[in-house]
Amino acid sequence: MTFTSLPLGLILFSAFCLIIVIQLGYYLIVFRKLAFYQPKPKTNSQEYPVSIIVCGKNEAENFSIHLPAILLQDYATTHEVIVVNDNSTDETKYLLEGLYKRFKGLKILTLTQDALGIPGKKFPLSMGIKSSKHEVILLTDADCFPASEHWIKMMQEAYTEGIDVVLGYGAYAKKRGVLNKLIRFETFHAALQYLSFALAKMPYMGVGRNLSYKREMFIKNKGFASINHIPGGDDDLFILKIATKKNTAIVIEQQAHTISDPKTTWSEWMRQKRRHYTTSKYYKPKFKLLLGLYAFSNFLVYPLLILSVIYFNWWMALSVYAVRLITLAIIWKKAMRKLNEEDLWSQFLLFDIWMFLYYFIMLPALLRKPEKKW
Known part of the structure; x- marks a missing residue:
């Protein structure tokens, strides 16, 4: 009997079983690493001098609300907060000048000209890093604030011997409404992937809302020179370039999170996500295959x-599906608890179904040319 002579139903069920096996492989081999992650006990405490860098363009309102939380961090060791005012x-x-009068640890870097041929925020970020005094660079965005006054301390504690890159979690504020839940779930789902892959010794990205790396790595790799022509990529393509299986750590404790204001309209959120997805076409073939296979399955x-x-056969199909659903429910519940998103778990089935629609909606973003603006 040839494949073409097999009953259609058997072919479809066999394909379904194969997809479920692939899904279980990701959940039981990769994603469980975040779900069951336990940080190694600290045998000693080290505090490094840190340079915090925040870039912003016309972010006066966000700076007035969020910057004080960075300037008031409980961190006794030498640190500086560099704000790059990008045109x-x-x-x-005037807002930054007023804050400087109160906080002498604030360093203001004002840019008055755009960098031709370098779209996005890589140029202001590069200028901020180059002007920094300290080896440990800690990044966040103008619309973010630390979840606690211990953010700096907890992020820098991951720099044990051999570590050059530290990936954090950038959460979104919990508010009412379906859109807020979907934004937070998508953020969790993305983190489930990049944090789990980092724990599996295959780091491929971080998020600029909460990210740290050594200044030496930036200088050694000539900054963003290889990706300057791409609007995005400062927090995924650059990490993909410098992160290795040995030099990358994660910090997921709630006090080390940053929190951002989520988009308030569907169109704004879709535009944001489409812009983010345009950089995925520049990933290494290995990660295109791994991430693509997961999304496709x-x-x-x-x-x-x-x-x-x-x-x-309806009961055989549902039985196979149930194995995946139970596995997914367990992994998601534990991982959501780790990332302080456990309130989303009660609707995990709806989120799982939503992912089918989400991938369908985002497919055009993979084929679209990147926008040439920040």
Whole structure:
């Protein structure tokens, strides 16, 4: 009997089983690493001098709300907060000058010209890093604030011997509404992937809302020179370039999170996500395959489940599906607890179904040319 002579229902069910096996492979081999992650006990405490860098363009309102939380961190060791004012035309200049009078640890770097041929925020970020005094660089965005006054201390504690890159979690504020839950879930789902892959010794990205690396790594790799032509990439393509299986650590304790204000409209959020996804086409083939296979298998779960129920055997199809769903529920619950997103778990089935629609919506972003602006 040839493959073409097999009953359609059996072919569909076999394809469904293969997809479930692939999904279980990701959950049981990779994603469980974050779900069951336990930081190694600290045998000694070391505090390094730290340079915190925040870039902003016309972010006066965000700076007024969020910057004091960075300036008031409980960190006794030498540190500086560098704010790069990137050609702002609002009240940023005067706001920062007012904050400087209160906080002498604040260093203001004002840019008055755009860098031709370097779209995005890589140029202001580069200028901030080059002007820094300390080896440990800690990055966040203008619309973010630390979840606690111990953010600096907890992020820098990951720099044990051999560590050059530290990945943190950038959460979104918990608010009412369906959109807020979807934004927070998508953020969790992305973190489940990049943090788990880092624990599996395959780091490929971080998020600029909460990211740290050694200044030496930036200088050694000539900064963002290799990706200057791409609007994004400062927090995924650059990390993909410098992170290795031995030099990368993660910090996921709640007090080390940063929190951002989420988008308030669907169009704004979709535009943001499409912009982020345009950099994925520049990933190394290895990660294109690994991430693509996960997304593709995730996308096919529900179509093949429905077809298997209709054309093959409903109870066998649902039994196979149940194995994946139970595995997913356990991994998500434990990982959500780690990242302080456990309130989302009660709707995990809806989020799982939503991912099918999400991948469908985001598919055009992979084919679209990147926007040439920040």
